[in-house]
Amino acid sequence: EVQLVESGGGLVQPGGSLRLSCAASGFTFSSYWMHWVRQAPGKGLVWVSRINSDGSSTRYADSVKGRFTFSRDNAKNTLYLQMNSLRAEDTAVYYCVCDGGGYYSFWGQGTLVTVSS
């Protein structure tokens, strides 16, 4: 069974940093591109970032470019999202997602990040 388990969310002050993790199991993690998608409270889904299967290539939404860094450790089947210079508008549930061929085939349960003073 495919499992994606996010952790690391919480309350952080504006300008602060947070690192999210996503532990994967039940599939050949190192073969898949992975993404982060976020959802602000009561709002829709927004793609944040993607990483290729070996971690050599990343891509970011303009809204987080230069502030977020997406990485992976295929030996540990784990993703990381380092989030710096956080803003109130980054408040959201962050989902790690498996790429099934452009679409998102499996989703984690999400971790809530709240940016507030």
Added chain:
Amino acid sequence: EIVLTQSPATLSVSPGERATLSCRASQSVSSNLAWYQQKPGQAPRLLVYGASSRATGIPARFSGSGSGTEFTLTITSLQSEDFAVYYCQQYNNWPKTFGQGTKVEIK
């Protein structure tokens, strides 16, 4: 950036009836469109990809159609567990974008 417009925003349907959800793209996305279902407090779940292919384990009452800029998700004979928010997503161009969602509620 491709904008996806879903209609209606809210659809009120009685159990057992059919629901038809629309997703319109601001430019062609070929057949690179997916549909997701999200229930309160849960992560989204993939229903349809490639505009019309059902994901593993998705009941046959869910069907997708369309190509180019006009897409439809049809749910025949709505069950109680189908009341949720539905999102379309295009993966033809970067950045991948989602529609704003259609809420299917009990009439």
